[in-house]
Amino acid sequence: MNSRVLLVFTREAMTLFVSAVIGSLVVFGLLRLLGGDVALMILGQEAAPEAAIALREELGLNRPWHVQYLDWMGGFFTGNLGRSYAGGYDIFEQISDRLGPTTLLAFGSLIVSITIALAIGTYSALNARNARGTAVDVFAQLGIAVPSFWAGLLLVYLFAVYLGWLPAGGYVPMLEDPRASLVSLILPIAALSLGSTAVKTRFVRSAMLDVMNEDYIRTAMAKGRTFNAAVLLHGLRNVAIPVLTVSTLQLGSLMAGAIVIENVFVIPGLGRLLLVAVQGREVLVVQSLAFVILMIVLVMNFFMDLSYGLLDPRIADRKGKPTHG
Amino acid sequence: MADPAPLTAADGEAVPAVRRHLPLALIIGGVLVGLVVGVALLSYIWTPHDPARINVRSRLVPPGTPGFPLGADRLGRDMLTQIIVGARTSLYVSIVATLVALVVGTAIGLATAAASGARQSVMSRAVDVGVAIPGILIALVIATALEPGNTASIIAIVIWFIPIAARVTIGPARQILALDYVEAAYAYGRSRTYVLFRHVLPNISPILIVQASIMFASGILAEAALSFLGIGAQPPTASWGRLLKEAQPMIDVAPGLMVFPGAAIMVAVLGFNILGDGLRAWLDPRQLTQAGH
Numbered sequence: 001m002n003s004r005v006l007l008v009f010t011r012e013a014m015t016l017f018v019s020a021v022i023g024s025l026v027v028f029g030l031l032r033l034l035g036g037d038v039a040l041m042i043l044g045q046e047a048a049p050e051a052a053i054a055l056r057e058e059l060g061l062n063r064p065w066h067v068q069y070l071d072w073m074g075g076f077f078t079g080n081l082g083r084s085y086a087g088g089y090d091i092f093e094q095i096s097d098r099l100g101p102t103t104l105l106a107f108g109s110l111i112v113s114i115t116i117a118l119a120i121g122t123y124s125a126l127n128a129r130n131a132r133g134t135a136v137d138v139f140a141q142l143g144i145a146v147p148s149f150w151a152g153l154l155l156v157y158l159f160a161v162y163l164g165w166l167p168a169g170g171y172v173p174m175l176e177d178p179r180a181s182l183v184s185l186i187l188p189i190a191a192l193s194l195g196s197t198a199v200k201t202r203f204v205r206s207a208m209l210d211v212m213n214e215d216y217i218r219t220a221m222a223k224g225r226t227f228n229a230a231v232l233l234h235g236l237r238n239v240a241i242p243v244l245t246v247s248t249l250q251l252g253s254l255m256a257g258a259i260v261i262e263n264v265f266v267i268p269g270l271g272r273l274l275l276v277a278v279q280g281r282e283v284l285v286v287q288s289l290a291f292v293i294l295m296i297v298l299v300m301n302f303f304m305d306l307s308y309g310l311l312d313p314r315i316a317d318r319k320g321k322p323t324h325g
Numbered sequence: 326m327a328d329p330a331p332l333t334a335a336d337g338e339a340v341p342a343v344r345r346h347l348p349l350a351l352i353i354g355g356v357l358v359g360l361v362v363g364v365a366l367l368s369y370i371w372t373p374h375d376p377a378r379i380n381v382r383s384r385l386v387p388p389g390t391p392g393f394p395l396g397a398d399r400l401g402r403d404m405l406t407q408i409i410v411g412a413r414t415s416l417y418v419s420i421v422a423t424l425v426a427l428v429v430g431t432a433i434g435l436a437t438a439a440a441s442g443a444r445q446s447v448m449s450r451a452v453d454v455g456v457a458i459p460g461i462l463i464a465l466v467i468a469t470a471l472e473p474g475n476t477a478s479i480i481a482i483v484i485w486f487i488p489i490a491a492r493v494t495i496g497p498a499r500q501i502l503a504l505d506y507v508e509a510a511y512a513y514g515r516s517r518t519y520v521l522f523r524h525v526l527p528n529i530s531p532i533l534i535v536q537a538s539i540m541f542a543s544g545i546l547a548e549a550a551l552s553f554l555g556i557g558a559q560p561p562t563a564s565w566g567r568l569l570k571e572a573q574p575m576i577d578v579a580p581g582l583m584v585f586p587g588a589a590i591m592v593a594v595l596g597f598n599i600l601g602d603g604l605r606a607w608l609d610p611r612q613l614t615q616a617g618h
Contacts, residue, residue: 019454026458027466034480035470145595147546149553150587153573161577168576256459260550264573274462275554278469286469290462297457 008310016302023294027287028069038283042085055085059284072287081288086280091288094273101171102269103296104181106258108189113197114243118236121204126228128209136201143198148257152191152264159187169265188265192257196250200243207242211235241308248304251297259293351603354538357596365412374403376410377561388581396581398571404582408589410563415593418475418557419544422482427537429483430490435521437491438498449495455488460547461554468556478557482547486540493536497529531608538601542594549590565590 035041039055056062059082060071075081081091120136127133160168166187172180211217212231220230259271266272270293277285373392379400388396388404395404437448464481471477501507502525510520551557552566560567565586572583 015450018450019457022451022454023458026455026463030463030466030484031470033470034467041470141595141599142591145542145591145598147549147553147587147590147594149550150569150583150590153569153576153583153587157576157580157583161580252457252459256461259459259461259465260554263554274465278465278556281469283469286466290466293462294458297459301457 005310008306012302012306015305016298019298019301020295023298024073024291025069027290027294028072031283031287032065035283041281041283044281075288076291082284084277084282084285086282087285091285094285095270095289095292098268098270098273099292100173100269101267102255102258102262102271102293104174104185105188105192105261105267105269106254106296108185109192109196109254109258110247112189113193113200114247116193116197117200117204118239118243121201122208122232122236122239124201124205125208125212126231128205136205140198140201140205143194143201146194148191148195149260149264151194152187152261155187155191156264169267171265171267171269188261188267191264192254192261195257196254199250200246203242203246204239207239208235211238214238244304244308248301248308251300251304255293255297348603348606350599351607354596354598354600354603357592358600361412361593361596362416364409365416368409368413372406372409374406376402376406376563378402387579388585395585396579398568398582399575399579404568404585407563407568408565408585411565411568411586411589412593414475414552414558414562414564415545415548415590418478418482418548419541422479422547423486423537423540423544425479426483426486427490427533427540430487431494431526431533433487434491434494435498435525438495438502438525439517439521452488452491452495456492458488460485461550464547464551465554465556468551473556474559475557475562478548478551481551482544485547486544489540490533490536493532494529497532498525501525501528531604534608535601535605538597538604542597542601545590545593545597 031041032038037052038061039052039059040047043051043055060068063071072081075092079092081095083090084094087094120139124133124136124140127136156168159166167184168187170184172184174181208231212235216234217227217230220234221227225233258269259274261267262269262271263275270289274286274289274293277289379402380397384397384399386393386397388394390396393403393405395408397403398407433448433452437445437452440448460482463485464478467481467484468477471480498521502520507520507524510524515523548557548564549566549569552564553570555567555570558564558567568586569583572579572586575582
């Protein structure tokens with residue numbers, strides 16, 4: 001047992017490390033391959049040559065690429081990622097300050113979407129042959145097609161402009177005023193969760209429909225359970241794995257959605273900072289931020305895969321082999 | 326609906342899933358996609374107003390005003406015209422990006438599936454990392470390096486979709502490569518490239534066609550998101566995402582401005598998604614492959 005835990009952990013940790021290296025190289029490389037000279041990207045293509053030379057000197061851009069890369073990576077451990085050229089802020093400090101709102105938004109959405117998808121997916125499977133089930137299916141198709149930022153705008157119009165119940169944007173830190181903080185997060189989380197809930201609902205529905213035909217449901221009914229009770233008691237547990245799988249696959253789009261939604265609701269998180277940095281062509285800020293957001297996805301992936309491998313020994317075995325299902 | 330399919334149950338066995346009449350989803354999806362494509366083509370011949378014309382007298386007129394059925398924006402530009410012309414941008418970006426990404430991604434996927442042991446696992450790990458990277462993140466990184474515009478959107482979406490296309494290809498390609506007739510082709514002296522293109526590619530093409538449809542839908546969403554963030558289409562290029570960006574500050578004055586561009590995005594995305602579902606059911610009823618996103 002213990003050796004298996006160790007094996008799963010080691011393998012997932014290796015994956016995380018390799019992924020982090022590949023990801024950081026992609027971010028570092030893409031900016032330089034497409035943008036060319038970093039100093040000119042920051043200063044603008046028409047910058048005076050002397051200014052560019054001075055900035056190159058200041059930021060150490062004259063050094064070989066691998067030295068710059070290693071220096072950048074080292075900065076994450078020493079807490080020194082340099083300063084923003086236009087904003088003047090310390091990049092490492094700013095990123096740590098912005099982590100809170102983004103994490104809250106993403107986790108909130110994850111929890112909300114899993115809960116709702118389980119509820120209405122199950123409901124739809126139990127009502128697969130009548131109008132109520134069909135209504136849920138239509139919702140799922142629509143939910144996938146509605147862009148999160150449009151959903152955000154519609155929600156703002158309805159609940160903030162028209163009804164005046166909720167704030168149209170902004171963010172209150174959790175520690176300052178927990179209640180106001182939650183209220184300020186309701187609309188962003190709702191907008192962010194719509195699409196992922198719809199996708200998960202479809203998975204829950206099809207997994208539940210599979211479960212309903214299993215022998216153990218009949219066994220449970222033979223032992224006196226009603227059909228619905230049997231499905232709810234035994235089915236939900238079996239649906240957990242597919243839901244975990246989809247949630248893992250959606251982590252990337254969850255963070256992507258958070259970036260967009262932060263900009264709709266002006267939430268001072270990583271995504272808002274990123275967009276401002278992109279518009280200001282702050283290459284150094286963008287590369288560090290992009291890597292941090294990527295690491296959040298990879299680390300969450302790591303934990304999901306870990307729990308996955310530990311929950312189900314068959315998956316742990318299968319993942320070790322090169323063959324695919 | 327009443328299309329007599331050439332393939333019907335040959336044996337007496339009733340296998341309901343293999344009946345090949347046109348699925349309803351294919352028809353609904355086809356109609357919606359046809360509508361969007363038709364509108365985009367129409368925009369080259371006719372638009373209700375000149376899309377670039379600024380008109381002070383029609384500033385922010387509400388939907389339903391004669392001559393402006395969907396209203397006009399803060400510069401007096403007709404919303405219906407903007408949406409009709411916007412269909413062009415949406416389709417152009419998503420179709421070009423999807424096709425390029427599919428070609429490159431499929432090639433990478435085929436190469437990965439055909440590679441030997443260690444190399445294969447490294448390559449598929451790299452593809453997995455690529456799939457895990459949030460697409461918008463790549464797009465924002467690219468937008469830092471390039472001038473914003475449709476070309477930047479296309480490059481961003483291509484890089485975003487390549488790993489997904491590769492991921493979808495690897496599994497099925499590997500299944501085909503394990504079949505006997507592939508072995509036979511090798512024994513006959515065919516090269517690996519020949520086998521991949523003559524045997525593997527045609528056999529996985531239904532999956533790729535379905536994937537293409539889903540990617541067109543994601544591409545439309547992506548283009549809209551990038552333009553909404555201000556790193557995609559720039560004025561005066563009409564784009565549904567940019568219309569929403571411009572509507573946001575006017576939300577309490579003219580809420581109508583944000584309704585129609587969003588609805589247009591929804592119809593287009595819905596169309597390609599439903600078309601994808603329909604194609605999946607039609608091309609191979611037993612193949613229920615899930616896309617990697």
